[in-house]
Amino acid sequence: MAVTIFDKILAGDIPCQKIxxxxxxxxxxxxxxxxxxHALVIPKKRVERFQEYKAADPIDVGQFFNRVAxxxxxxxxxxxxxxxxxxxxxxxxxxxxxxxxxxLGGRQLAWPPG
Ligand code: AMP
Numbered sequence: 449m450a451v452t453i454f455d456k457i458l459a460g461d462i463p464c465q466k467i468x469x470x471x472x473x474x475x476x477x478x479x480x481x482x483x484x485x486h487a488l489v490i491p492k493k494r495v496e497r498f499q500e501y502k503a504a505d506p507i508d509v510g511q512f513f514n515r516v517a518x519x520x521x522x523x524x525x526x527x528x529x530x531x532x533x534x535x536x537x538x539x540x541x542x543x544x545x546x547x548x549x550x551x552l553g554g555r556q557l558a559w560p561p562g
Contacts, residue, residue, distance in 0.1 A: 484554030525553040
């Protein structure tokens with residue numbers, strides 16, 4: 449697996465604006481925010497694409513989504529709501545081959561996505 453920018457952030461080789469960290473995930477601000485609040489959550493156990501979760505331990509999957517919900521809560525997004533986005537593969541416009549959930553909030557988001 450090629451080293452990605454998120455591997456480097458996780459290793460501490462590249463700085464990030466950290467929001468939350470525990471033994472399972474790291475959450476940090478997106479460097480190019482698409483909403484007033486735009487966070488990224490990555491699992492510490494490296495997964496390249498979301499589709500790998502079909503064969504993953506459900507506990508790992510559950511922990512990841514539990515932490516996504518926790519980070520959104522800590523960002524104060526629960527009252528007004530927010531969107532979770534996982535871009536997967538080429539058609540999904542995934543640009544970093546390290547699974548990450550985007551949390552977007554702080555404004556009325558449009559639908560459908562492009
Ligand atoms: P995706 O297109 O779903 O793969 O999303 C990758 C995201 O990573 C984009 O929203 C980028 O703005 C974001 N990103 C790239 N490099 C960094 C970085 N060094 N720190 C924080 N976010 C980054």
